[in-house]
Amino acid sequence: MAEATPKRRPARWPYLLPLVFIAVLGVVFGKRLADVEKGADPKAIPTVLLNTPAPMLDLPALPNFGDDVTSADLKGRVTLVNFFGSWCVACVAEHPVLMEIARSGEIPIIGVDWRDTPEQGAAWIRRYGNPYTKIGQDPKSRTAIDFGVVAAPESFLIDASGVIRYKQAGIITREDWRDKIRPLIAQLKQ
Amino acid sequence: MKWTALLFALLVAGAAHAIEPKEMLTDPALEARARDIGRELACVVCQGENIDESGAEIAADMRTLVRQRIVAGESNTQIMAYMVSRYGDYVRLNPRFMPRTYLLWFGPLMILLVGGFVVARRLRREPAEAVPPLTPEEQAALANIHREGNAP
Numbered sequence: 001m002a003e004a005t006p007k008r009r010p011a012r013w014p015y016l017l018p019l020v021f022i023a024v025l026g027v028v029f030g031k032r033l034a035d036v037e038k039g040a041d042p043k044a045i046p047t048v049l050l051n052t053p054a055p056m057l058d059l060p061a062l063p064n065f066g067d068d069v070t071s072a073d074l075k076g077r078v079t080l081v082n083f084f085g086s087w088c089v090a091c092v093a094e095h096p097v098l099m100e101i102a103r104s105g106e107i108p109i110i111g112v113d114w115r116d117t118p119e120q121g122a123a124w125i126r127r128y129g130n131p132y133t134k135i136g137q138d139p140k141s142r143t144a145i146d147f148g149v150v151a152a153p154e155s156f157l158i159d160a161s162g163v164i165r166y167k168q169a170g171i172i173t174r175e176d177w178r179d180k181i182r183p184l185i186a187q188l189k190q
Numbered sequence: 191m192k193w194t195a196l197l198f199a200l201l202v203a204g205a206a207h208a209i210e211p212k213e214m215l216t217d218p219a220l221e222a223r224a225r226d227i228g229r230e231l232a233c234v235v236c237q238g239e240n241i242d243e244s245g246a247e248i249a250a251d252m253r254t255l256v257r258q259r260i261v262a263g264e265s266n267t268q269i270m271a272y273m274v275s276r277y278g279d280y281v282r283l284n285p286r287f288m289p290r291t292y293l294l295w296f297g298p299l300m301i302l303l304v305g306g307f308v309v310a311r312r313l314r315r316e317p318a319e320a321v322p323p324l325t326p327e328e329q330a331a332l333a334n335i336h337r338e339g340n341a342p
Binding site for chain 1: 234235237247248251252254255274275276277278280301304305308312
């Protein structure tokens with residue numbers, strides 16, 4: 001076809017916009033995937049309770065396992081509060097580490113038997129052993145929701161003034177204890 | 191027919207795990223408020239589900255807690271504030287308008303504006319080209335097609 005006037009070539013750059021957009025998305029998603037690859041939990045919800053006073057504790061004791069659990073148990077000492085349940089498979093995997101921590105005598109562990117029946121909770125403790133100084137029952141998740149617990153096991157390191165200093169979502173491994181929790185306890189005890 | 195039956199069965203099966211009759215409040219007005227809140231709260235162990243839809247046990251306990259707090263006289267805002275104070279903004283299914291979420295709120299609009307700008311510029315610069323008339327050969331070919339139809 002004949003053209004009277006020389007036609008201006010349309011600019012090419014707008015075609016690059018989607019590519020730039022996709023590249024930016026690629027970087028964002030790629031970083032997240034790399035983080036997950038390195039061990040970040042894609043389902044983890046960032047905790048908002050870090051460095052805030054621990055929610056009130058007022059739980060009936062698991063029968064035959066000591067007294068009721070109250071906020072007074074957190075006062076004046078560094079404690080570890082551990083949410084578990086007899087239904088929780090991962091808790092079985094975590095349990096030996098809790099036993100070791102208990103044996104070391106470095107920190108009292110307060111157990112919260114979450115969404116459980118007293119019979120099943122007690123049977124679980126008898127079967128695997130008791131790493132806890134006290135065990136409270138939270139059958140209806142009142143305390144679990146107060147702590148923003150998502151899934152068991154979940155543990156909170158609470159300083160002597162009752163402030164949450166660390167949260168472990170999921171199993172405490174020996175490495176977690178050695179590299180993160182134990183040094184933090186030493187620091188908090190100073 | 192079979193398909194619709196299957197679909198219906200699946201829908202019912204899903205619903206059976208969410209809100210259960212024994213959880214509901216007898217006062218319809220209070221129960222309606224609980225539903226309003228439940229739709230706004232994300233299930234913390236699921237992906238993309240609210241607590242009313244979720245079959246997770248923690249979601250059931252959150253529904254119960256919402257109802258207890260309604261009965262205790264708390265407002266919807268207070269209950270949402272409590273849940274956000276425990277689980278962070280994650281539990282809001284309706285993201286708040288704040289600097290961290292500006293991209294979320296304005297992003298689609300910005301993409302639309304940038305795209306619209308680019309399209310508008312091109313349209314203004316090159317008005318749609320008039321289709322040149324058919325050459326005599328093309329007209330002959332077209333007439334031929336019309337006459338013979340699609341026969342090979």
